[in-house]
Amino acid sequence: MKKKMSKVAVIGVAVMLVVSIGLWAGGAAEPDVPEKTLIVAYPDDVAHFDNMATTAPPKEVRHLVFEQLYALDAEQVPQPVLAESAELSADELTWTIRLRDDVEFHDGQPMTSADVVASFYRFRDVGAKAWELDRVEDVVAIDDHTVEFRLHGRFGALLESLAGGGGALSIYPEWVIEEIGTDDLRDMEHIVGTGPYTVDQIVPEERYILRRYDNYVSPEGEPSYQAGRRDAPMEVIDVRVIPDDATRVAALEAGDVDVIQAVPLDDAQRVEDNRDTYIQETSPGYRVYYKFNVRQGPFTDPKLREAVRAAIDPYELLAAIGDDRFWRVNHAMRYQEEQWMWSDYAEQFFVNDLDKARELMEESDYDGEMIRFLASPGRALEYRTVIPMQNVLAQLGINVQIMSVDAATFSEIRAQTDQWEIKHAGGGSISMPVYLDSSVQDRTGERWPGVPEEWDEYMGIVQAEPDLEERQAAIQELHKISADLNYEMWLGDVFEIGGARDNVVNMPIWFKLHLWNIDKE
Amino acid sequence: MIPIALLVAIIAFFLIHLSPGDPATFFVSPDAPPEELERVRERLGVDQPIFVQFGRWLGGVVQGDLGVSFFQRRPVIQAYLAALPVTLMLAVGGMAIALTLALPIGIISALKKDSLVDKIGTVFVFAGISMPNFWFGMLLILLFAVFLGWLPAQGFIRGAGLGGYVRSLILPALALGYPNSALIARMTRSSMLEVMRQDYVQTARAKGLRAFVVTSRHAFMNAINPILTVVGLVFARMMAGSVVIETVFNLPGVGRLVVNSVMRRDYPVIQGALLLTALLIVGFNLIIDLLYAIFDPRIRYD
Incomplete structure (x- = not known):
């Protein structure tokens, strides 16, 4: 009897194992994998492909499938992708955009003005950055390949808004929009773009198989960030989701994958030293800075803010991030590579003078109250600067309590200005100058107190003025105002690092890991 | 329930x-x-x-509807059922490793009590429980995937076939099973020591039965119930606690699903996964209780 029952138990476990395998394996079959396959690991799940409705990373994967009218080049200048040209009317209230006539959706249908119009109206309802096109009143088809963007106010920055990355206006076929309306773009049959790759298989949180669209016609021009030629040399791009940093690096070293995004700075040397792999530094893709709460608390006092700024050595703070090959000091609000960069004031920004800082402390109204320092290890890069920053504050005699919370909590608390006095901040490339407005707002969108009226005047020019020089001049003025206000302390930029096996060529050198030109030897 | x-x-x-x-x-x-x-x-x-x-x-x-994941945009039950087999396979594989290590070590330690073999066995299983399993997992990856290239460093590929699954499962099952073998080995040892002192074992020996038969049929089968209890607990712990291993080896199981959902505050998935996992563990404990009766006919549930 006992023997029989033992057998039953053993058989039970075996059946459980087999059923598990069956259940799990039944979900999807191994796709046909050609020789020209690039296996790429990202830390984030693609989640969904509705490119106009989300800004979540990795947008580079969605960009393989969906395209926009314009895309930014490495200097943050909009370049045509699905568009051919754009012209602003004399009254500056209508942009006429001519579309390329050789663009085809993945269902074989040509892209026309009707698709652009339908995409715009869906974008207005569901677009993650719909507010950027608030000044557009209507989009009207003039003929099959010409559309007019009719404005209710001057909007010189339209092309930049159209060129913004994830969450900007992507062009979907009109029939897809008629079928899904404002619902999620979820079903495979609806994921129809104009990009160099089509989606072949989706396994959420695990794997995304993209196959080259053979009728794809690339935009022209030298590749530069999101703009220029898209060669699509690989037949299949197999995207794997590997959230853990160490595992992602090990997968590259073991040859499980060809390319990884976001090599942790601590592992960069290891990847570099491995004879089978290399790292690819890119243009800086992340800004590290600090924000003061100027609505309430001790940092409403400009002398105290000035004292902190005077005591900071930005090199020391950024050194906590890692090897100095992968960061640089930059006190401007923009990257040096951009047309919007202006840093004439930067040299006198951080004086690194502790005596002067102490004098300023004496002049301030600070009387020893506790400063709540909001930080999150979920923001790995800037979090590393927290301890040196705490030391700076302590040297000045400021009492600091670090509030270390997870990323989701951080996102919520930072909007509550009664919960913190100083916090770290960071962010990716800022795609357009109108985002400078966030420098003088709290997270609820409310203006910080004390912002001069000139700010709105210059922001108006940045948004409305089509003349590049006038806009650049206005941005310089905004930089100056921001530096005088000292609500934010911009420390520097951190470089993105990709990793690849040694047979991988044409790794991108700009902000993000765009895959359309990567090849394998 | x-x-x-x-x-x-x-x-x-x-x-x-x-x-x-x-x-x-x-x-x-x-x-x-x-x-x-x-x-x-x-x-x-x-x-x-x-x-x-x-x-x-x-x-x-x-009504049987656990909602729709904010991020995956699919029903929670679908996301959970896609992840559950991975965790089950990992737990079953981990348990197989744990039992393979723990039972022989526990039995031999009991038979050779206080000998060098007993001490080596004890050190071996305690080394397992003393190591953080993420660290042990990384060591396995470095050795078998990066340096030797024998096994994949991470992940499962759906549709890769039984051979592919087994290859993907060996390292994570080892990383999960070895640290968990300690408790089973210690329980096996003490339970066997207890039983070996019983009269019926002495009688079996006196009748001239082979040592293997005495140990396997008369001693081990009577020592099995406490071991079974621990096996049940360890299995539940493996099911609920495989999150670290799933993260290190990038296995798309329930643990990783829950952790990702917590990080992103995907409420429907967290709530649904916790509820379903709790029900699963309660169900598993029920099975263990029923197994007692199978292995020990004196136990009956009316």
Whole structure:
């Protein structure tokens, strides 16, 4: 009897194992994998492909499938992708955009003005950055390949808004929009773009198989960030989701994958030293800075803010991030590579003078109250600067309590200005100058107190003025105002690092890991 | 089971909602205006008062609908059932490793009590339980995947076939099974020592039965119930606690699903996964209780 029952138990476990395998394996079959396959690991799940409705990373994967009218080049200048040209009317209230006539959706249908119009109206309802096109009143088809963007106010920055990355206006076929309306773009049959790759298989949180669209016609021009030629040399791009940093690096070293995004700075040397792999530094893709709460608390006092700024050595703070090959000091609000960069004031920004800082402390109204320092290890890069920053504050005699919370909590608390006095901040490339407005707002969108009226005047020019020089001049003025206000302390930029096996060529050198030109030897 | 499920449902819902964090922030750009954030909150349904959200969710649960994942955009039950087999396979594989190590070590340690073999066995299993399993996992990856290249460093590929699954499972099962073998080995040792002192074992020896038969049939089968209890506990721990191994080896199991969902405040997935895992563990304990009766006919459930 006992023997029989033992057998039953053993058989039970075996059946459980087999059923598990069956259940799990039944979900999807191994796709046909050609020789020209690039296996790429990202830390984030693609989640969904509705490119106009989300800004979540990795947008580079969605960009393989969906395209926009314009895309930014490495200097943050909009370049045509699905568009051919754009012209602003004399009254500056209508942009006429001519579309390329050789663009085809993945269902074989040509892209026309009707698709652009339908995409715009869906974008207005569901677009993650719909507010950027608030000044557009209507989009009207003039003929099959010409559309007019009719404005209710001057909007010189339209092309930049159209060129913004994830969450900007992507062009979907009109029939897809008629079928899904404002619902999620979820079903495979609806994921129809104009990009160099089509989606072949989706396994959420695990794997995304993209196959080259053979009728794809690339935009022209030298590749530069999101703009220029898209060669699509690989037949299949197999995207794997590997959230853990160490595992992602090990997968590259073991040859499980060809390319990884976001090599942790601590592992960069290891990847570099491995004879089978290399790292690819890119243009800086992340800004590290600090924000003061100027609505309430001790940092409403400009002398105290000035004292902190005077005591900071930005090199020391950024050194906590890692090897100095992968960061640089930059006190401007923009990257040096951009047309919007202006840093004439930067040299006198951080004086690194502790005596002067102490004098300023004496002049301030600070009387020893506790400063709540909001930080999150979920923001790995800037979090590393927290301890040196705490030391700076302590040297000045400021009492600091670090509030270390997870990323989701951080996102919520930072909007509550009664919960913190100083916090770290960071962010990716800022795609357009109108985002400078966030420098003088709290997270609820409310203006910080004390912002001069000139700010709105210059922001108006940045948004409305089509003349590049006038806009650049206005941005310089905004930089100056921001530096005088000292609500934010911009420390520097951190470089993105990709990793690849040694047979991988044409790794991108700009902000993000765009895959359309990567090849394998 | 129903009261336990209800209790778990209530605790799961309110615990996750009491912790700060807003899932809507993961859908909009950091610079988006507040109206944009509010629109997303509305779409996700997290703009409603907490009791309204709870009522809706519980109403769905009693009808078998656990809701839809905010991020994966698919029903929670579908996301869970896609992840569960991976965790089950990992736990079964880990248990197979744990039993393969623990039973011989426990039995031999009991038979050779206080000998060098006993001490080596004890050190071996305690080394396993003393090592953080993520560290042990990384060591295995470095040795067998990076340096030797024998096994994949991470992940499972659906459709890769049985051979592919087994190759992917060996390292994580080892990383999960070895540290968990200690408890089973110690229980086997002490339970065997207890039984070996019994008269019927001495009688079996006196009758001239072979040592192997005495140990396997007369001693081990009578020592098995306490071992079974520990096996049940360890299996439940493996099921619920495989999250670290799933993260290190990038296995798309329930643990990783829950952790990702917690990080992103994907409330429907967290609530659903906790509820289903609790039910699974209660069910598993029920099976263990029934197995007692199979292995020990003196135990009967009326």
